[in-house]
Amino acid sequence: EAAVTQSPRSKVAVTGGKVTLSCHQTNNHDYMYWYRQDTGHGLRLIHYSYVADSTEKGDIPDGYKASRPSQENFSLILELASLSQTAVYFCASSDWGGNNYAEQFFGPGTRLTVL
Amino acid sequence: SQLAEENPWALSVHEGESVTVNCSYKTSITALQWYRQKSGEGPAQLILIRSNEREKRNGRLRATLDTSSQSSSLSITATRCEDTAVYFCATLANTDKVVFGTGTRLQVSP
Numbered sequence: 162e163a164a165v166t167q168s169p170r171s172k173v174a175v176t177g178g179k180v181t182l183s184c185h186q187t188n189n190h191d192y193m194y195w196y197r198q199d200t201g202h203g204l205r206l207i208h209y210s211y212v213a214d215s216t217e218k219g220d221i222p223d224g225y226k227a228s229r230p231s232q233e234n235f236s237l238i239l240e241l242a243s244l245s246q247t248a249v250y251f252c253a254s255s256d257w258g259g260n261n262y263a264e265q266f267f268g269p270g271t272r273l274t275v276l
Numbered sequence: 277s278q279l280a281e282e283n284p285w286a287l288s289v290h291e292g293e294s295v296t297v298n299c300s301y302k303t304s305i306t307a308l309q310w311y312r313q314k315s316g317e318g319p320a321q322l323i324l325i326r327s328n329e330r331e332k333r334n335g336r337l338r339a340t341l342d343t344s345s346q347s348s349s350l351s352i353t354a355t356r357c358e359d360t361a362v363y364f365c366a367t368l369a370n371t372d373k374v375v376f377g378t379g380t381r382l383q384v385s386p
């Protein structure tokens with residue numbers, strides 16, 4: 162049973178449309194993250210959260226919003242999807258933040274195509 | 277430019293051979309992680325090595341860390357086809373964030 166799950170696993174969206182990507186974790190972790198992966202760029206941090214009802218900006222937050230309604234759930238929202246947001250999106254969870262040596266556990270990813 | 281970078285970009289070996297992936301980084305770190313990502317999956321941590329450690333092993337895997345040259349290596353001995361994946365280094369510093377490199381693509385052939 163996977164500890165970090167994402168839905169949907171793939172999605173095709175139209176330019177200007179709203180997209181919501183969902184993540185659920187059963188690790189009982191405080192930290193959750195959203196990354197995007199593009200060829201040649203590795204994983205880039207979009208938003209993260211260390212407690213429910215609070216989110217923080219990552220390195221590339223523009224064009225994205227995040228929501229953490231509970232410890233287990235973390236959503237990534239694209240209000241106006243654009244072609245440049247075509248990518249694979251990964252959610253991850255960890256016990257603590259990066260400076261405390263915590264391993265991040267990743268979900269299987271969501272492949273988003275914006276047309 | 278990337279704060280963490282692996283090299284080479286890609287490697288191809290035959291089963292049973294050993295292989296080494298290198299990582300260079302540009303900031304002061306508290307630890308460095310090596311992750312593996314198989315096709316269609318999310319990354320999974322292989323080894324975490326702290327800044328006061330020089331070497332860490334996990335089965336067929338061996339990671340080294342040289343903080344003076346800001347570099348790390350991951351060696352895999354007796355490679356298997358199932359080792360085919362992208363290997364990332366990721367650096368941890370005094371922030372909440374982890375910085376990932378772009379990865380080395382390893383192909384292991386029978």
